[in-house]
Amino acid sequence: xxxxxxxxxxxxRFLREITDTRNIESLIARLSKTKDLEMQTFLLSKITGxxxxxxxxxxxSDPLFPLVKRKEEGIExxxxxxxxxxxxxxxxxxxxxxxxxxIVGSTGxxxxxxxxxxxxxxSETGIKYLVFDMKKDYMALGLKKDTIYINAEDFKINPxxxxxxxxxxxxAVHFADIFSxxxxxxxxxxxYLLENTINLFSSxxxxxxxxxxxxxxxxxxNGKKNDYFKVIEGRLKSLISSNSMFDCNLGMSFENMKDKxxxxxxxxxxxAEQYFLVSFILSSFYxxxxxxxxxxxxxxxxxxxxxxxxxxxxxxxxxxxxxPVLHSIIAKIRELGFGFIFSDQQxxxxxxxxxxxxxxxxxxxxxxYSDLYKVLPGNSEVTTxxxxxxxKSQFLVFNESINPFCLFEADKLTIDKTADSSLxxxxxxxxxxxxxxxxxxxxxxxxxxFLNEINSNYFLNLTLHIQNLSEIMDKEEFDSIKNRLLKxxxxxxxxxxxxxxxxxxxxxxxxxxxENLKTKNINPLTEEEFFRRLFKYLVLxxxxxxxxxxxxxxxxxxIKGLLKKxxxxxxxxxxxxxxxxxxxxxxxxLVKDNLSEQDVLAELIRESDQKQLLNMKALKIVHYKDFKx
Numbered sequence: 194x195x196x197x198x199x200x201x202x203x204x205x206r207f208l209r210e211i212t213d214t215r216n217i218e219s220l221i222a223r224l225s226k227t228k229d230l231e232m233q234t235f236l237l238s239k240i241t242g243x244x245x246x247x248x249x250x251x252x253x254s255d256p257l258f259p260l261v262k263r264k265e266e267g268i269e270x271x272x273x274x275x276x277x278x279x280x281x282x283x284x285x286x287x288x289x290x291x292x293x294x295x296i297v298g299s300t301g302x303x304x305x306x307x308x309x310x311x312x313x314x315x316s317e318t319g320i321k322y323l324v325f326d327m328k329k330d331y332m333a334l335g336l337k338k339d340t341i342y343i344n345a346e347d348f349k350i351n352p353x354x355x356x357x358x359x360x361x362x363x364x365a366v367h368f369a370d371i372f373s374x375x376x377x378x379x380x381x382x383x384x385y386l387l388e389n390t391i392n393l394f395s396s397x398x399x400x401x402x403x404x405x406x407x408x409x410x411x412x413x414x415n416g417k418k419n420d421y422f423k424v425i426e427g428r429l430k431s432l433i434s435s436n437s438m439f440d441c442n443l444g445m446s447f448e449n450m451k452d453k454x455x456x457x458x459x460x461x462x463x464x465a466e467q468y469f470l471v472s473f474i475l476s477s478f479y480x481x482x483x484x485x486x487x488x489x490x491x492x493x494x495x496x497x498x499x500x501x502x503x504x505x506x507x508x509x510x511x512x513x514x515x516x517p518v519l520h521s522i523i524a525k526i527r528e529l530g531f532g533f534i535f536s537d538q539q540x541x542x543x544x545x546x547x548x549x550x551x552x553x554x555x556x557x558x559x560x561x562y563s564d565l566y567k568v569l570p571g572n573s574e575v576t577t578x579x580x581x582x583x584x585k586s587q588f589l590v591f592n593e594s595i596n597p598f599c600l601f602e603a604d605k606l607t608i609d610k611t612a613d614s615s616l617x618x619x620x621x622x623x624x625x626x627x628x629x630x631x632x633x634x635x636x637x638x639x640x641x642x643f644l645n646e647i648n649s650n651y652f653l654n655l656t657l658h659i660q661n662l663s664e665i666m667d668k669e670e671f672d673s674i675k676n677r678l679l680k681x682x683x684x685x686x687x688x689x690x691x692x693x694x695x696x697x698x699x700x701x702x703x704x705x706x707x708e709n710l711k712t713k714n715i716n717p718l719t720e721e722e723f724f725r726r727l728f729k730y731l732v733l734x735x736x737x738x739x740x741x742x743x744x745x746x747x748x749x750x751x752i753k754g755l756l757k758k759x760x761x762x763x764x765x766x767x768x769x770x771x772x773x774x775x776x777x778x779x780x781x782x783l784v785k786d787n788l789s790e791q792d793v794l795a796e797l798i799r800e801s802d803q804k805q806l807l808n809m810k811a812l813k814i815v816h817y818k819d820f821k822x
Contacts, residue, residue, distance in 0.1 A: 198224075198237070201244050208247055208260075217243040250280075259599035268314035270307065271603040273590075283590060283601055287491045289553050290315065290532040293523075296588070297540055298557025303586035304536045305330050307555065307603045308496055311534065315494050316454065324456040325471055327499040331456045333609050336616055340454040341624055345462050346437065351444035352473050353390070354402045356481040361402075365390040367476055374518040375469035376428050385421035401442045405433050406639050410665050434669070435466055451481075451492075464502055471503045472519045479526045492530040500535040501542035520546045540565075555588035555601065556580070639666055643674050647684065647700045648715050651723065652730040654697035655686075675700070685720065689727070690786050690818035699727065721764050728762040728783050728817065739822055748772075749783075764788075766800050773801070773812065782814045790814045 202221065208214050217240060224236040258275060267284030274280065285294070294311070298304045309331075312322045316339070324331050326342075335342025352372070355364035365387060373383035393411045397403050403411075409429045416422050433439060457474075459467055475495070482492075497503060503519060523533060535551065537543055539559060556565070558580060565580070580589070583600075590601035646661055653661070659671050666674070678684045685703045690696050701723040702715055718726070725748075732750060736743050742753040748768050752758040756778040761769060764784060772780055784793060793814050 198240070201240065204244075204248075212247065212250075212263075214247070217247070260596045261599065262594040264594065268311070268318065269604075270310050270314060271586075271601050273595075274587075274600040274602055280599075283592075283599075285311065285553065289592065290320070290494055291491050291527060291530065292552035293527070293533045293535070293550055294553045294555070295548060295551035296534065296536040296555045296557075297538070297559060298555075298588065299538055299560055301585065302557040302583075303603055304557065305498070306586065306606045306608055307588075308498065308534055308536060309334075309608050310604055310606045312494055312496065313606075320491060320494055321452070322454050322494045322496065323474075324496040325467075325498070325503070326456050326458045326460065327467070327502055328460055329458060330498060331496075332458070332617075334454070334456050336613075336620060337454070340456060342456045342458060342617070344458045345460075348438045348457065348459075349441045349444045350438060350470070350473065351402060351404050351441055352439060352469075353393075353404060353408060354442075354444050356477045358483070359480045361394040362391055364480070365394060367480070370518050371469065371472045371476060372428070375465055375472060376432075378424065378428070382421050382424045385416070385419075386425050389416050389425075404442050405429060405439050406670075409433065410639060410642075413665060432466065432469070434673075435463055438462075438470075464505075468503045468505075468519065471497070472522065475519070475522045475526060478531065479522055479529065482529045490530055491532065494532050494534065496534045496536070498534075498536045500537045500547070501539075504535065504544045504547045506542055506544055517544070517546075520544055520550075523547065524550060552593065554591040556591070557588045558583045639670065640674055640678070642666075643671070643678070644683075644702060644715060648702055651699075651701060651726055654699055656697075658700065685723075687720065687723070690816070692818055692820060699723075724785055725763045731817070732760055732762060732783070732820075735822065741822065766796055769797060769812075770801050773809065777811055780812050781820075782812060783817060783820060784814060786816045786818060788816075 198221070205214050205218060205221075209218075220236055220240045220243065224233060224240065227233060227236070259273065259280070261273060261281060261283075264284045264286045267286040267289070269282045269284045271283055272279045272281070273283050296304050296307055312324070312334075316322060324334065326332070332342060334340045352368055353364075355361050368390060369383050369387035372378070372386060373380075378386075389412045390408060392415065393403055393408055396411075397407075406429075409426065412422065412425060412429070416425075459470060462470065478493075533551075535543065535547055540548065559565075565577070583589075584602075586603040586605070588601045588603070589598055591598050642662060642665060646658055650658065650661065659668055662671060675684070675686075679686060682703055684700050686698055686700050688696055688698050701720075702717045703719075729749070733745070736750060736752075744751040744753065748763040748765075749759060749761040749772075752760065757776070758779040758781065759772055759775075759777045760781045760783060761772055762783050769780075769782055782793070794809075797809070797812075
């Protein structure tokens with residue numbers, strides 16, 4: 194009897210964690226106190242009966258039966274199954290979320306549905322989420338009232354914009370580490386980048402932070418021209434030109450982001466750029482929250498689906514400095530109340546350090562069974578045959594609350610991975626205030642130099658502008674800035690046919706120019722004002738070259754000689770009428786090629802009086818391409 198009772202007491206230690214055993218334990222306590230043999234027999238019979246009822250539900254005599262500790266609080270995400278029987282619900286506690294989750298399974302096994310369910314349930318408890326969407330699987334979340342979906346082309350961040358509470362020179366170190374890690378640079382290139390970034394910060398005098406293109410210009414003009422220069426120059430050019438998200442001085446405010454659910458669609462971003470982006474965002478979250486009184490409250494669940502794209506095992510193999518930057522950040526940010534869900538189709542492609550730092554693992558059907566040893570405990574009796582027979586939405590769940598493990602079946606959740614484009618556009622319009630909070634509302638040094646070049650050299654054609662700026666930008670960069678400014682109507686482009694048969698293109702800054710762009714001494718023009726200045730410049734050069742005697746006026750030139758000739762370069766009917774009132778033997782009215790002689794004459798007749806019209810016989814209307822002395 195004593196041996197049987199001792200066995201029951203031993204098993205009750207485990208059952209106490211998963212069910213209410215108070216009734217049977219009170220009977221055992223009574224049995225230990227009574228000396229009445231008849232009562233002892235009765236109590237032992239009662240205890241045995243109660244224990245058999247428990248064992249029918251929880252077969253503790255079976256060594257493979259999972260013993261599950263009850264959690265006081267948590268989000269229920271599915272059922273625990275043993276021998277085709279539902280033995281209870283499985284919950285993820287806040288601690289589980291904070292200590293990271295790994296979900297592995299082949300295509301179509303139900304990984305995305307499980308993630309949807311976890312973040313949906315977590316969101317209901319007030320936990321925010323950030324999803325890095327690699328395949329547009331999470332667009333539907335963007336239609337939720339409390340969620341913002343940001344496509345990469347709408348996303349604006351500045352890697353040189355130091356997070357709140359972080360000094361620029363300190364951030365320069367983190368930036369150099371992230372950049373060199375993302376693009377697999379050696380320590381010499383990393384130190385070269387760090388030195389120039391710190392020097393740029395020290396010399397920067399504007400009231401907004403520099404952008405990557407400013408750093409590229411600084412290195413081009415001030416950096417030592419060595420092998421490190423070539424490496425950094427090439428990487429910066431590649432990053433700047435590959436995606437417009439880094440083309441701003443004032444990027445997304447992470448302060449504005451802290452109270453929002455965010456899904457970031459980065460499926461069209463290159464692998465190295467994805468790694469750089471994820472590392473930068475997580476670093477910004479970390480350093481923005483560092484030192485703040487967080488009261489250990491869990492803040493945000495971060496989803497990295499298709500995790501191998503940024504947690505590539507090759508990073509760990511090739512990384513010369515030890516632990517990759519991204520993994521280091523993931524490990525540190527947990528302390529500030531952030532947790533991760535890593536999901537992928539196979540285990541072998543993910544950083545082992547990321548796998549080891551997950552407290553909860555959901556293992557579904559996989560293609561490479563040799564991967565299992567990386568996630569299964571050493572004493573696990575799971576076989577490949579067992580894994581291969583898992584149905585859709587079934588996973589083996591490993592969590593410290595379950596001993597040894599259990600079959601888990603995720604709650605069924607119908608999700609639509611696509612989203613109606615018209616609804617998306619409508620919701621985006623509703624959220625435009627958020628998008629505008631991180632638009633590029635300052636311009637780069639290159640834009641500033643571009644505008645200064647045009648403003649200072651009105652009369653140079655496009656080719657000469659490109660030559661003058663060749664030290665700080667190539668033709669591709671020149672065209673990119675030009676097209677962006679043309680689209681926003683900051684500048685305008687016109688063509689002019691020359692007497693030699695050639696055509697040249699010219700740029701000028703328009704009246705749409707925004708003084709908030711901070712470029713000083715800019716003189717915006719209308720098209721008519723630009724052509725007047727251009728014609729005057731060109732005619733003046735011809736007069737000087739031809740050594741003709743002339744007098745210069747605001748609106749044109751008086752040619753001295755036996756015949757009084759006036760060349761009018763200002764397209765203004767009022768100016769023309771005034772000139773015609775003066776006795777000139779010839780008046781040459783120089784106009785743009787797109788103005789017809791008939792239209793000019795019609796307007797002149799309509800606006801002039803009889804005295805002015807008497808002198809029209811002296812008028813000659815000439816396109817510049819036909820102009821000769």
